[in-house]
Amino acid sequence: SWKAYLDRAAMKSSLGEYEAAKQDWEIVLRNGKDFKLLRSVAHCSLGGYYCGKGDTINGLKNYDLALILNPQYTTARKMRAQVLINTKQISKGLADYDYLIKTAVQGDTETYHFERARACERAGLYKEAIAEYAQILQREKDQDEALYKRAICRSKLGQMNLALKDINDAIKYSGDNSRYLDTRAQIYDKLNKSSLAKRDRAKAKSIN
Numbered sequence: 001s002w003k004a005y006l007d008r009a010a011m012k013s014s015l016g017e018y019e020a021a022k023q024d025w026e027i028v029l030r031n032g033k034d035f036k037l038l039r040s041v042a043h044c045s046l047g048g049y050y051c052g053k054g055d056t057i058n059g060l061k062n063y064d065l066a067l068i069l070n071p072q073y074t075t076a077r078k079m080r081a082q083v084l085i086n087t088k089q090i091s092k093g094l095a096d097y098d099y100l101i102k103t104a105v106q107g108d109t110e111t112y113h114f115e116r117a118r119a120c121e122r123a124g125l126y127k128e129a130i131a132e133y134a135q136i137l138q139r140e141k142d143q144d145e146a147l148y149k150r151a152i153c154r155s156k157l158g159q160m161n162l163a164l165k166d167i168n169d170a171i172k173y174s175g176d177n178s179r180y181l182d183t184r185a186q187i188y189d190k191l192n193k194s195s196l197a198k199r200d201r202a203k204a205k206s207i208n
Contacts, residue, residue, distance in 0.1 A: 002032040006041055013045070022049055040069035044076040051079075056087050074100060078115065085119040093119065094128070110136055110143075117149065126153040144174035148183065155187055163187050178204040 009024035025042040043066035051059035063080035084093030097116035117132035133150035151166035167184045181204035188197035
């Protein structure tokens with residue numbers, strides 16, 4: 001069956017045999033005309049193959065084809081969103097995340113908000129990332145990771161007092177955490193509070 005080709009391709013790919021895996025995906029696309037979902041998986045896998053080689057044009061083309069065949073294919077949509085954002089096609093990438101958030105099963109929306117925020121961060125879109133973390137914190141004000149990440153974004157925008165408030169809350173809700181303490185130390189440095197920064201670094205070191 002054509003699914004066996006996909007299984008074999010997945011195994012080859014996991015062993016780093018990408019060219020051999022590519023041949024199997026292409027066999028499925030050539031011959032599995034009546035199997036839309038299987039062809040969708042093959043296109044998505046080829047999208048990853050091409051993007052891994054730095055060929056984002058062919059990568060995106062394959063993600064597009066995967067989603068035409070199966071619009072509910074969340075993996076393909078997520079992968080496409082990340083590639084679009086990384087290639088500065090921001091609004092298209094965010095539209096994919098909006099679709100994922102809108103159609104998500106209840107518990108998955110937070111995951112997509114986080115992913116959307118991280119994608120924005122990587123692209124240097126700190127205001128957009130802050131808005132995403134705000135969405136998460138609206139539902140769950142003690143989500144310490146969202147507070148921590150928002151603190152970093154605010155710090156990048158020079159909003160040091162807001163960043164300090166967020167990181168203080170993250171530490172309040174999570175307890176002492178070396179990553180959070182190191183970040184607060186950096187914020188204290190920027191606020192010229194070097195003795196507080198030193199104290200946090202020492203505390204972070206003792207935790208490690």
